[in-house]
Structure formats: structure tokens, C-alpha cells
Amino acid sequence: MLCVAPSSGAWKKVDGKWQAAAPPPPPSKSKFKDRSDINELIKLYGKPKQKKKKRELLLVEYVDKSFIKTYHSHVQMIEAIDEVAKNYPNLCKRYSIGRSYQGRELAVIQISATGSVNGVRPVLVPMIKYVANIHGDECVGRELLIALARYLTEQYGKDEEITQILDTTDIHLMPSVNPDGYYHQTRHNKNDVDLNRNFPGWRDLGKSRNELLQEREKESSAVIKWVLDNPFVLSLSFHDGYVLVNYPWDDGPGKDIFILYILCPADAEEGELAACPDHNVFQKLSRLYADNHAYMWSGKCLCHSETFERGISNGAQWYVVDNGMQDFNYLFSNCLELTVELSCWKRPLAQVLDTEWDNNVDSLIVLLKSVHSGVKGIVLDQDGEGQPGAQARTQ
Structure with missing residues (x-):
């Protein structure tokens, strides 16, 4: 019989007989003889790089x-x-002075x-x-007054100036005198009447309350x-x-003029100063607003070529408004009203x-003061x- 001895040392001959050799030791996991060899390599090449953890993406929400x-x-x-009144019941309340021709509430927040x-x-x-939005298509003041209600209540107790004002x-803030006009995006109310030409004027002096209210629109009648029922001192x-x-x-x-030999009072002349008894007070209040505005004080309007000295003007000197709300306040009550044109x-x-x-918040606050x-x-x-x-009588 031909026997072939296995190679690779798996068998060995003992006393003339083949026996299975002991299995060789498993190979070392490290190819280095000892730790000192590893340390030498680390000196030469540095430690092996660790795998980087995946970076979590932080999603920043835009505020x-x-x-x-x-x-x-x-x-x-x-x-x-209503939300403002609900959140600050000790500081404010919402009330109504009436309704528009189409039934929308004429709301005020106190x-x-x-x-x-x-x-x-x-x-x-x-x-x-x-007050704002007496012309339905003039909308900036409406939003300013809603914001002002929030600002005053939120800052009370935090801002010393605001706290002093409210104390x-x-x-009283009325964001919209003409909610129907706002809804339909028109200057006039739903009856096509310019509400700022629908108030008693100087020709109505001496008339009774009922006479003053005759033939007025629902919105202007409510105002x-x-x-007449409240002692307002100042109004914008x-x-x-x-x-x-x-x-x-x-x-x-x-100036008084003669018509058919009868002395008659004439209307103010457009382009000419029509000074009232409190002309100087009105000028100071007007300048106070313009001077605290971002750029109104410059007298330059971005959308018109006209310039106004220090950003203010006497009404008739600019253009005549017959039966306007501004003159009504001054003629028939204790209230001095300014008209603020906010935006081109x-x-x-x-x-x-x-x-x-x-642009306007500083002016709004300083006029309150x-x-x-x-x-x-x-x-x-x-x-x-x-x-x-x-x-009062002045000397």
C-alpha cells in the first residue's frame, strides 16, 4: 500500500508511527510583536482617526x-x-358708539x-x-391704533413711561369710523357720502343738539x-x-364782505392762513407730532412736490375742508383735534x-403725554x- 504523509505538519512520526500533531496556535490579531511596536508607530504616524459622529442638523424656525x-x-x-380687553380686564374695555349704515359696529377700546x-x-x-379710517380707503391709521392698544397694555408695568401715561x-382708540367704506375699499360710506364733510360747521353755531344731528349719516351722527357727551381734551x-x-x-x-349791501361772513380763503383762537397751541401740538416722527419734521413728502415747513400746515392754508370733523371738535366741544396724514x-x-x-410710535406716545x-x-x-x-379768562 502506498501511503502519503500529509504535508503542512499536521501529522508527525512518533516511534515509527504517524500521529496527528497538535494544532498550531491561532494567529495573533495584531500584526505587531508587542505593545512597544505599536507605541513606536503611534509616535511616527499618530493615533488612528476616530469615526466622526453624524452632525445633527439644527432647524432654526424663522420668527x-x-x-x-x-x-x-x-x-x-x-x-x-376683544382679545386685548380679555387679556387686560383691569386696563381696558371695548365699547360701541353705534353702527354703520350696513350694521357694522363702531367700536372703541378704552x-x-x-x-x-x-x-x-x-x-x-x-x-x-x-380715531382713524374716516375715509374707508385710508387704512394705515386703522392698523396703528390696533397695534397701539396692544402696545400700551403689554408695556404697562414694564415700561416706566407707558405706566405713567396709563396711571x-x-x-379711547377708535380704529374705524367708516367700516363700510373699508369693506368696499372706497373713500365714502355706503351711501356715497364723504363722512369728513358731514359734520356741523361754523354756520351751525347756536343750533340745538337735535338740529346738529339732523340729516347726518349714521357714522358721523354717532361720532x-x-x-358732545364726553369731555375729550385732545384728539388725533x-x-x-x-x-x-x-x-x-x-x-x-x-373777512366780512358785503353782498347786496348786507354784511355777510365769508368762508375761509384757500391758501390763506385761517387762524383760530388757539392757533399757537395747535402749532405746538402739531410740531410735537412731526418732530418725533421719523421724517415728517423735514416737511418733504416722498410722493408730492409740495413742502410743508416743519411738516405741519394750517388746514385752510393747505386746502379748505367744509364741515370737517376736526373743526367740529373745536367748535362744539372742549376738544382740540389734529389731522395726521400718515402715508403717501x-x-x-x-x-x-x-x-x-x-415711524409713528414715538409721536403717538408723546401726544398722549x-x-x-x-x-x-x-x-x-x-x-x-x-x-x-x-x-378761563386771560389777561
Whole structure:
């Protein structure tokens, strides 16, 4: 028999006989003889690189920090001021002065920390009102007043200046006098009437309350009653189309003229100064607003070639407005009203609204503070009784 001895040393001959050899030791996992060899290689080449962990992608959500983000519909406007009143019940409340021709609420939000929102207004707390959107297609002021309601309430107790204002002032904000016009995107109300030509004027002096309300639109009638029933001291009415402040008179008795040999009062002449008895006060208040605006003080309007010295103008000197709300406030109540033209564009793009807020917020605040200027007090007789209807007399 031919036997073939296995190679590779798996068998070995012992005492003339083949026996299976012991299996060789398993090969070392390391190709290096000992640790010292590894250390030498580390010195030469450094440690082997570790696998990098996969970097987790951090998704940063974009936060829109603009204070005014969009235009509000009428329903959204009501919801917005209701939300403010709900969040700050001790500082504000929403009330209505009536309804428009189409039934939309003429809403006002009252803001004060004096207790007046709970029905008790302390003595010598001045009332101030801001109104907007009397022309339905002029929309910037509407959004500013919704934002201002939020700003005042959110900053109360945090900002010293705002806290002081609310502790001493009774503020009423009416974002829309003409909600129907806003809905239909028209200047006039649903009856096609310009509400800012629908108020009693100087020719109506001496008429009774009922006579003043005759043949008025529902919206202007509601504002007339509101003004006559409340002792507002100062008011701002917001418009768009220019950038300036104007003040009374918008219209008024001009120089007396003879017609058929009868002496008749004439209307104010357009382009000529129509100064009222408080002309200097109106100028100072107007400059106060313009000077605190981003650029109104320059007198230059970006969309018109006209310039206005320091950004203000007497009403009739600019153009005559017959039976306007501004003159009505001054003629028939204790309220000094300014007309503030906010923007060249009556309804700018929504993304521009926050810039308009930044342009005007300082002016809005400083005019709230200005209501405390001047003299205030209580007129008493020798027995300590109050005297209604007392008037100041200057020497």
C-alpha cells in the first residue's frame, strides 16, 4: 500500500508511527510583536482617526418680529381688540358708539389704569381720543391704533413711561369710523357720502343738539354724540395720502364782505392762513407730532412736490375742508383735534405697515403725554360748590 504523509505538519512520526500533531496556535490579531511596536508607530504616524459622529442638523424656525403683520378685516379688528380687553380686564374695555349704515359696529377700546374702565373716572384725569379710517380707503391709521392698544397694555408695568401715561390718562382708540367704506375699499360710506364733510360747521353755531344731528349719516351722527357727551381734551384723526399734520381752521369765517349791501361772513380763503383762537397751541401740538416722527419734521413728502415747513400746515392754508370733523371738535366741544396724514399711499403693502409703526410710535406716545400740559383744576364758588360751564379768562 502506498501511503502519503500529509504535508503542512499536521501529522508527525512518533516511534515509527504517524500521529496527528497538535494544532498550531491561532494567529495573533495584531500584526505587531508587542505593545512597544505599536507605541513606536503611534509616535511616527499618530493615533488612528476616530469615526466622526453624524452632525445633527439644527432647524432654526424663522420668527417674524414685526409688530404689525397684516391688515385686519372688520371681524378680525373686533376680535383683536376683544382679545386685548380679555387679556387686560383691569386696563381696558371695548365699547360701541353705534353702527354703520350696513350694521357694522363702531367700536372703541378704552385704556386706562385710573379705574375709568370700570365706570369711575377720577377727577382731573384727562380724556384723549385717537380715531382713524374716516375715509374707508385710508387704512394705515386703522392698523396703528390696533397695534397701539396692544402696545400700551403689554408695556404697562414694564415700561416706566407707558405706566405713567396709563396711571394718569383716559385713552379711547377708535380704529374705524367708516367700516363700510373699508369693506368696499372706497373713500365714502355706503351711501356715497364723504363722512369728513358731514359734520356741523361754523354756520351751525347756536343750533340745538337735535338740529346738529339732523340729516347726518349714521357714522358721523354717532361720532357727534360721542364728542358732545364726553369731555375729550385732545384728539388725533388719522388719514393717508400725504405725510404731515394739519390743524384748525380747515374752514371758518373769513373777512366780512358785503353782498347786496348786507354784511355777510365769508368762508375761509384757500391758501390763506385761517387762524383760530388757539392757533399757537395747535402749532405746538402739531410740531410735537412731526418732530418725533421719523421724517415728517423735514416737511418733504416722498410722493408730492409740495413742502410743508416743519411738516405741519394750517388746514385752510393747505386746502379748505367744509364741515370737517376736526373743526367740529373745536367748535362744539372742549376738544382740540389734529389731522395726521400718515402715508403717501393710502393702503401700502402689508409688509410696510411695521415700518409705519416704527415711524409713528414715538409721536403717538408723546401726544398722549401732552394731554397733561396746560392748566387744569376745579372752579369753585365762595361756598366751595363747583361751577359748571366756567370759562378761563386771560389777561
